Amino acid sequence: MQLQFIGCGDAFGSGGRQNTCFHVTGDHVNFLIDCGASSLPALKRLDIVRNDIELILITHFHGDHFAGLPFFLLDAQFARRTRPLVIAGPQGIETRLAQVMEALFEHSSKTRQKFDVSVVALNAEERRHFGAVTVTPYPVVHGESGGPFLAYRIEAEGRAICYSADTEWTETLIPAAREADLFIAEAYYYDRIIKNHLSLKTLEAHLPEINAKRLILTHMSDDMLSRLDTLPYTTAGDGMVVEL
Ligand SMILES: [Zn+2]
Ligand SMILES: [Zn+2]
Numbered sequence: 001m002q003l004q005f006i007g008c009g010d011a012f013g014s015g016g017r018q019n020t021c022f023h024v025t026g027d028h029v030n031f032l033i034d035c036g037a038s039s040l041p042a043l044k045r046l047d048i049v050r051n052d053i054e055l056i057l058i059t060h061f062h063g064d065h066f067a068g069l070p071f072f073l074l075d076a077q078f079a080r081r082t083r084p085l086v087i088a089g090p091q092g093i094e095t096r097l098a099q100v101m102e103a104l105f106e107h108s109s110k111t112r113q114k115f116d117v118s119v120v121a122l123n124a125e126e127r128r129h130f131g132a133v134t135v136t137p138y139p140v141v142h143g144e145s146g147g148p149f150l151a152y153r154i155e156a157e158g159r160a161i162c163y164s165a166d167t168e169w170t171e172t173l174i175p176a177a178r179e180a181d182l183f184i185a186e187a188y189y190y191d192r193i194i195k196n197h198l199s200l201k202t203l204e205a206h207l208p209e210i211n212a213k214r215l216i217l218t219h220m221s222d223d224m225l226s227r228l229d230t231l232p233y234t235t236a237g238d239g240m241v242v243e244l
Pocket of ligand 2: 146166
């Protein structure tokens with residue numbers, strides 16, 4: 001199995017990075033984690049075959065994680081996609097998806113797709129199976145609007161991947177990421193504590209109890225990007241591939 005960072009930037013394109021979108025592929029799985037606004041051009045730039053993607057997991061409804069869906073769905077329609085697609089995310093996803101479709105492309109939410117699209121609302125700490133992918137969502141803390149907010153522990157092909165989503169520190173990240181083969185964690189600032197986002201120094205204090213086998217930092221602001229050369233951790237880059 002492998003995970004490729006299609007985009008690992010924040011909402012503001014810091015460092016010229018694309019919005020959040022990770023692509024996981026294996027013998028039996030092919031899915032995206034988040035689909036931020038810039039994801040379709042980013043997927044095309046990396047020659048990803050979109051028709052093979054069976055599942056898109058959404059962590060929350062901010063544009064840098066969610067607003068790529070209208071572009072993805074319209075492109076699939078025009079490219080005559082036939083394969084069914086499952087889009088899963090927090091409660092309210094069906095309404096939020098229709099709203100963002102209408103805001104970006106009027107009437108598009110009412111277009112009958114040539115392929116089956118299932119939109120599935122997930123509940124925190126309720127495991128769900130999507131083919132060979134098992135997903136356990138955990139509630140995280142990321143402000144008042146754009147939620148509910150979910151981190152994911154994703155199990156497939158004998159491996160566990162956790163993505164923190166955008167969040168300030170919360171204890172749910174411990175079971176979500178415990179002993180995961182790969183923990184992709186937001187590290188928005190280096191040591192500045194702000195509401196709704198995670199700083200590396202805060203995360204660092206909890207790493208021993210999480211004990212993930214591998215950690216990769218993502219969603220970094222300019223503050224973090226200016227320190228890349230001095231950080232003792234692996235940091236994500238657009239296009240980077242991780243073997244699992
Ligand atoms: Zn974000
Ligand atoms: Zn966010």
